[in-house]
Amino acid sequence: xxxxxxxxxxxxxxxxxxxxxxxxxxxxxxxxxxxxxxxxxxxxxxxxxxxxxxxxxxxxxxxxxxxxxxxxxxxxxxxxxxxxxxxxxxxxxxxxxxxxxxxxxxxxxxxxxxxxxxxxxxxxxxxxxxxxxxxxxxxxxxxxxxxxxxxxxxxxxxxxxxxxxxxxxxxxxxxxxxxxxxxxxxxxxxxxxxxxxxxxxxxxxxxxxxxxxxxxxxxxxxxxxxxxxxxxxxxxxxxxxxxxxxxxxxxxx
Amino acid sequence: xxxxxxxxxxxxxxxxxxxxxxxxxxxxxxxxxxxxxxxxxxxxxxxxxxxxxxxxxxxxxxxxxxxxxxxxxxxxxxxxxxxxxxxxxxxxxxxxxxxxxxxxxxxxxxxxxxxxxxxxxxxxxxxxxxxxxxxxxxxxxxxxxxxxx
Numbered sequence: 001x002x003x004x005x006x007x008x009x010x011x012x013x014x015x016x017x018x019x020x021x022x023x024x025x026x027x028x029x030x031x032x033x034x035x036x037x038x039x040x041x042x043x044x045x046x047x048x049x050x051x052x053x054x055x056x057x058x059x060x061x062x063x064x065x066x067x068x069x070x071x072x073x074x075x076x077x078x079x080x081x082x083x084x085x086x087x088x089x090x091x092x093x094x095x096x097x098x099x100x101x102x103x104x105x106x107x108x109x110x111x112x113x114x115x116x117x118x119x120x121x122x123x124x125x126x127x128x129x130x131x132x133x134x135x136x137x138x139x140x141x142x143x144x145x146x147x148x149x150x151x152x153x154x155x156x157x158x159x160x161x162x163x164x165x166x167x168x169x170x171x172x173x174x175x176x177x178x179x180x181x182x183x184x185x186x187x188x189x190x191x192x193x194x195x196x197x198x199x200x201x202x203x204x205x206x207x208x209x210x211x212x213x214x215x216x217x218x219x220x221x222x223x224x225x226x227x228x229x230x231x232x233x234x235x236x237x238x239x240x241x242x243x244x245x246x247x248x249x250x251x252x253x
Numbered sequence: 254x255x256x257x258x259x260x261x262x263x264x265x266x267x268x269x270x271x272x273x274x275x276x277x278x279x280x281x282x283x284x285x286x287x288x289x290x291x292x293x294x295x296x297x298x299x300x301x302x303x304x305x306x307x308x309x310x311x312x313x314x315x316x317x318x319x320x321x322x323x324x325x326x327x328x329x330x331x332x333x334x335x336x337x338x339x340x341x342x343x344x345x346x347x348x349x350x351x352x353x354x355x356x357x358x359x360x361x362x363x364x365x366x367x368x369x370x371x372x373x374x375x376x377x378x379x380x381x382x383x384x385x386x387x388x389x390x391x392x393x394x395x396x397x398x399x400x401x402x
Binding site for chain 2 (some may be wrong): 023024027028029031032033034037043051067070072195
């Protein structure tokens with residue numbers, strides 16, 4: 001279980017550091033507008049950026065630079081955006097994609113936004129925002145999900161913090177919220193609630209409102225609960241003590 | 254009696270008429286040649302440029318862009334068509350093109366011919382360009398390729 005959280009995010013170093021675009025070729029079907037005072041250039045229609053580190057396709061791209069055109073610090077891409085970095089194991093699609101080399105952030109907005117990383121993938125119909133420099137991630141939109149091979153998280157709002165240790169990014173905080181129901185599913189436990197909170201310090205997932213915990217044949221519902229990831233145990237309580245409901249299915253085997 | 258005076262009058266008139274016709278023919282021929290030469294002169298004038306090796310400058314608060322070409326023709330009071338190896342050069346960039354229209358009054362320039370933009374670690378190839386806002390805005394037209402290093 002502990003491993004699950006540890007390996008949840010192993011990616012964000014992959015956002016390029018400033019000035020590391022490498023050899024880059026950009027094509028735009030309907031030309032470019034260069035704004036020297038404002039320090040950006042607008043690439044128009046079927047834009048394709050092919051660099052040593054990544055490929056980006058979009059209908060329109062705004063590239064902000066610091067000193068000169070080559071010195072790109074921010075990219076704003078709009079319309080049928082797809083970003084692909086085989087080297088770094090990143091694949092992203094969405095309506096709008098923004099990334100900042102200085103701040104090490106990537107933001108994808110719009111319906112069906114996707115951010116696939118080597119060991120993790122994120123989906124949202126609103127926003128996916130990852131800040132590598134301060135170690136945060138934020139998803140906001142209907143049917144937002146965060147998953148890897150060991151864990152699945154869904155909800156309207158998913159946010160959290162991660163820390164980098166020996167090139168492995170580890171989640172230290174995770175918050176999930178959904179006015180209908182949010183879900184955290186690990187290999188052994190399936191958890192539902194309106195709000196869920198994980199903190200690495202105590203290694204607990206706290207569940208609030210409309211709580212349902214499923215472990216094997218056990219189904220427990222209540223108003224509040226917590227799951228101890230270290231011991232693989234859980235506890236569910238209710239505001240009204242009579243409300244806690246336990247259902248143990250009988251196995252046929 | 255002089256023999257010449259003995260010539261019949263009608264022969265004398267015929268000879269004079271022949272001489273006049275020949276003279277007219279020769280004169281007409283020479284006049285035609287002269288008009289052909291005139292046409293040639295005019296066509297030469299059209300091909301010639303009004304200015305050779307013209308040089309201009311676009312001055313703005315942020316930069317100074319020097320413009321040079323091999324030939325230039327005045328299109329009107331403000332516009333000049335710059336031709337053959339037109340170069341726009343500033344501290345930040347250089348643009349190479351042909352057939353650029355430069356507007357002295359508005360300090361703008363535009364071309365619909367293939368243009369090459371070179372600046373630090375950057376090259377742009379486009380099917381034309383336009384310099385606006387005293388050089389602060391540059392538009393590149395058509396399918397454009399940028400190479401960054």
